[in-house]
Amino acid sequence: MTEDDDLAALCAGAGRSLAEAERPVLDQHGLSMWQYVVLSALSAGAVPSQLVLAQQIRYDKTRLIALLDTLEAAGLVAREPDPADRRARVVRLTSEGSRRHAAVRDAIREVEERKLAGLSPETRRQLRSALAHLANSD
Amino acid sequence: MTEDDDLAALCAGAGRSLAEAERPVLDQHGLSMWQYVVLSALSAGAVPSQLVLAQQIRYDKTRLIALLDTLEAAGLVAREPDPADRRARVVRLTSEGSRRHAAVRDAIREVEERKLAGLSPETRRQLRSALAHLANSD
DNA sequence: TATTGTTATACTCTATAACTATA
């Protein structure tokens, strides 16, 4: 993995390296990567439907169902029918889900901090900015 | 996908965005992403064994076999037993494989160029450097 | 008629173990 590789290969390598470093943390908290992604998305606020949530995290809506089933059974999220459109189900974090997400997020930030060691604050800021630019330039 | 997301999520988002943009190019040239990764690795020179190649690109050695079968049938790579250790097979690009890789690489660089539009040369350099740092900090 | 949530099914990708031939 050197700097003259394709950018996609570099992103994949960095992403895989980060995911490997974060896996033990997630295991320790009994969450899969996708479950954590769902909690993170919901930590910004409740979502009006499962379909919206699926699109937001770029996950298949049919696979999201089993994921939410598990999280609901664990008491971390709640699904309630939308009074305005009874087809849709509002999804939100429970208070326990909120606590759990905050704990995992903090632990993951520590891991990222270790991986970023050696990069200046300015470099880190530019890295995040550039990655966000790439992710949104469709 | 915003800048305060987890770094792993940002990498994944950028990587997915790049992969989606490159897919049409690879399709057009009749190559899968992993086939292209193999050609790229071999473009730096022949590799002494399939096992070494698998480790180099972080791909499962058992899955690599079918991949090489296809590439060999297409005339893009060649496998020859190593005279020094007849268990091992040296893998190298054919001249056609070399041509094909160069063509795809150029097309992919054009795509990346489009995705990177708006980022200064210095920012691009720092991005590659930071990603390489993350990928190699184990 | 279209949409949300859901289930079932098939398909792909990936990991594991076992076999062969060489060392």
Added chain:
DNA sequence: TATAGTTATAGAGTATAACAATA
């Protein structure tokens, strides 16, 4: 006995189509 390549198989992950309830 250990290793490179290979094959087969089982498991996880993913995509597609179809159905019930509601709009």
